[in-house]
Amino acid sequence: MIKIAPSILAADFSKLGEEVREVEAAGADWIHIDVMDGHFVPNISFGAVVMDAIRPLTNLPFDVHLMIENADRYIEDFAKAGADYITVHVEASPHLHRTIQLIRSFGVKPGVVLNPHTPVEAILPILEDIDLVLFMTVNPGFGGQKFIDSVVPKVEQLSKIIRDKGLSIDIEIDGGINEETIIPCAKAGANVFVAGSAIYSKPDRAAALQKIKKAGEEAIS
Numbered sequence: 001m002i003k004i005a006p007s008i009l010a011a012d013f014s015k016l017g018e019e020v021r022e023v024e025a026a027g028a029d030w031i032h033i034d035v036m037d038g039h040f041v042p043n044i045s046f047g048a049v050v051m052d053a054i055r056p057l058t059n060l061p062f063d064v065h066l067m068i069e070n071a072d073r074y075i076e077d078f079a080k081a082g083a084d085y086i087t088v089h090v091e092a093s094p095h096l097h098r099t100i101q102l103i104r105s106f107g108v109k110p111g112v113v114l115n116p117h118t119p120v121e122a123i124l125p126i127l128e129d130i131d132l133v134l135f136m137t138v139n140p141g142f143g144g145q146k147f148i149d150s151v152v153p154k155v156e157q158l159s160k161i162i163r164d165k166g167l168s169i170d171i172e173i174d175g176g177i178n179e180e181t182i183i184p185c186a187k188a189g190a191n192v193f194v195a196g197s198a199i200y201s202k203p204d205r206a207a208a209l210q211k212i213k214k215a216g217e218e219a220i221s
């Protein structure tokens with residue numbers, strides 16, 4: 001099954017509630033929440049207070065992508081604001097195993113994120129402790145960037161490892177996803193796809209979302 005997680009980073013912040021409701025009605029599976037601190041990435045987005053404000057508006061899972069340093073300090077805030085998944089960057093997590101345990105201690109599903117250049121080997125020791133791996137297919141920090149296709153072999157590599165080990169881990173792709181770039185990623189074994197500008201920049205969000213989802217489903221059928 002292909003899941004689509006619209007990124008509200010690309011939404012109109014002046015009417016964020018409506019923007020969330022619109023993609024839910026359009027068939028979104030998760031809501032992707034990009035948290036940026038201006039340190040780990042060269043941009044600042046929003047924090048747990050904003051997420052808390054939109055939490056009552058939808059029952060869809062909140063997929064919180066932390067692009068921040070010192071994630072441990074903020075995990076409780078995001079858990080209390082209603083996160084279903086919290087993903088942390090391997091590159092920003094010197095005590096990754098501890099961070100994963102901390103996320104789980106709040107009843108939230110933990111995941112790890114790999115930047116485009118970070119090898120899959122970096123997460124092999126903690127694979128059995130997580131529910132989700134997120135592959136960045138752009139350099140994190142901004143929406144609307146071009147998909148980096150050299151990440152696709154890493155997705156294939158991890159899918160095989162997960163299959164061989166008999167694990168149940170979602171593989172998510174984030175950055176530059178549209179109805180074309182979803183195809184190689186779905187074929188490589190990914191099942192959750194973030195899409196920001198490819199949905200929110202279109203006048204008909206429902207049509208855009210469904211087109212991306214259909215392309216992913218056809219790729220694996």
Ligand SMILES: O=C(CO)[C@H](O)[C@H](O)COP(=O)(O)O
Nearest residue numbers: 140141143144175176196197
């Ligand atoms: O994590 C992110 C950027 O760091 C965003 O989730 C990602 O860029 C989605 O936006 P788009 O689909 O427009 O590329």
Ligand SMILES: [Fe+2]
Nearest residue numbers: 034065174194
């Ligand atoms: Fe993201």
